[in-house]
Amino acid sequence: MVHRIIEWSLQNRFIVLVLSAALLVWGAFAIKKNPIDAIPDLSENQVIVFTEWMGRGPQLIEDQITYPLVTNLQGLPKIKYVRGTSMFGMSFIYVIFNDDVDVYWARERVLERLSTVSRSLPTGVSPQLGPDGTGVGHILWYTLDAPEMDLGEQRALQDWYIKFALQNVEGVSEIASFGGFQKQYQITVDPNKLLYYRLSVPEVMSAIRLNNNESGGRKFELSDIGYIIKTSGYLQSIEEIENIPVKNQASIPIRVSDIASVQMTGETRLGIFDQDGEGERVGGIVVMRYGENAAAVIEKVKAKMSEAAKGFPKGVKFDIVYDRGELIQESVDSIKHTLIEEMIVVSLVVIIFLFHWRSALSIIIQIPITLAASFILLNAFSISSNIMSLTGIALAIGVIVDNGIIMSENAYKHLSQRYEEWQEQQKTTSL
Known part of the structure; x- marks a missing residue:
């Protein structure tokens, strides 16, 4: 032959x-x-379902969220097995499919099942799908070099500007933020004053929620000119929160400042990100979408980072910590x-x-x-x-x-x- x-x-x-x-x-x-x-992608063909229920312990998360989700997701077609993990305030479910199953088909099947499973979960709990990336999808890590900005301002810049800019890059599944402080208004209620004024915590929460709202009216025409009527009620300062009336007793309003202290602070953190022993940093992780070209995605992300850096405050710049493009x-x-x-x-x-x-x-x-x-x-x-x-x-x-x-x-x-x-x-x- x-x-x-x-x-x-x-x-x-x-x-x-x-x-x-x-x-x-x-x-x-x-x-x-x-x-x-x-590196080759040897990770399993999986779909991640994560659920937040902040303030609850791992055992309660396991009983009321993880266990119902695991038992209901086990009947999906072309599935290998389902793994669940419970931690403080969070539940993670890993649904492993056969290797020949298309990942987006698998995500659709999981979404269909979650639409029926959510009824058996506690009120206000909503399971969500994780990003459509693999276990080796972390292609680039960066931090912000901003010596003149505090950690709260850096995290706000990351969450409300950089993250939205980089997520539009083709092939990027998610921009995961880390480090710094997530700013929030924190209201610390005094239980003795609640007892004195005969109030409850749900009443305080309801009053604050109702006063942090914006509603529309109608269009009013006067002398051939149209005016749009609306009510702007979003809370924008600590003083506005302190002046919210919770209840009237003997025609005297009881405000939030009478029963609680209000301050601007950061959300409770479970860890910090320190870089080279020189202090805390704020940054993000670029997660690549399943099946994309890593080299092309990294090149596009870097080009977008250069474009986004033009809108930074003075003295702020990117510091790339990990770049798979070099390897x-x-x-x-x-x-x-x-x-x-x-x-x-x-x-x-x-x-x-x-x-x-x-x-x-x-x-x-x-x-x-x-x-x-x-x-x-x-x-x-x-x-x-x-x-x-x-x-x-x-x-x-x-x-x-x-x-x-x-x-x-x-x-x-x-x-x-x-x-x-x-x-x-x-x-x-x-x-």
Whole structure:
């Protein structure tokens, strides 16, 4: 069979050259299309469901949220298993599907089931799906270098400006904020004063909630001019909260300031983010969407960061803590250097031992064609260009080169023998 292939190839050299050129062009397009990442994605095909119920202990979260969700999500089609984790104020459910299931199909099935399960959960509790990213989706970490801003202002800048700007980048699933303080108005109620004025905590909460509202009226026309009537009642300062009336007793209003103290503070934190032992920092984590090209997404995120930095206050700038793009570039550079080294070594070996430049050229041509064909197969099996796949290609190049050298040496040997036999025949004929 091999002899027939070789014979047909020798008889149809033009067709072989055209097919080789077509394979090389197809492979070049495959290289551009193939997603590039530093590490292979070996994570499970999972959908994360998280639920917040702040202020509750892990056991209560387990009994009233985690257990009902786990038991109801187990009947989904094409599912492997369901894992649940309960912690203070939070519940995480990991729904693991079969590897051949499309992740967005799986998310739709989970959403359908959650629409019916939510009825059995406590009032005000709403389960949510996690980002459509994988376990290795953290492609870039950054912090804010803002020495003249406090941690609360930095977190506000991150949550209300930077996060919205970077989330619009194609291929980004989520921007997870960390560090700093999330500003909030905190009302500390004095229980003795509540007892004295015969009030309850729900009454105080209801009064504050009703006074933090905005409502619309109607359109009023006067002298051919239309006026829009509305009521603006959003709370904007500590003084406004303190002056909210909770209840009237003997025609005397009891305000929030009479029973509680109001202050601007940060939400209770369970940890801090310290960078290089130089103090706390505020920043974010860029989570890549499932199946995206990590190198392309990182490049787009950096371009958006440069654009968003133009709107920063004076003295504020980005500080990139972790960038997978550097590791990706090193991997790509490694395979390039390996190719160049292999071509040089092969050329020298063939030329030195065979003194035949055409044999060296035939081996060198095999390397880019084989490399291009390997990327066609990578795309066919949905495998990205990462450390493992590129290392395998680099190792395979050595095998390709070895085979090329052996075949060239073997062909050169047989051709030399045939040439010697032909010369002997010519001498015999002439005699």
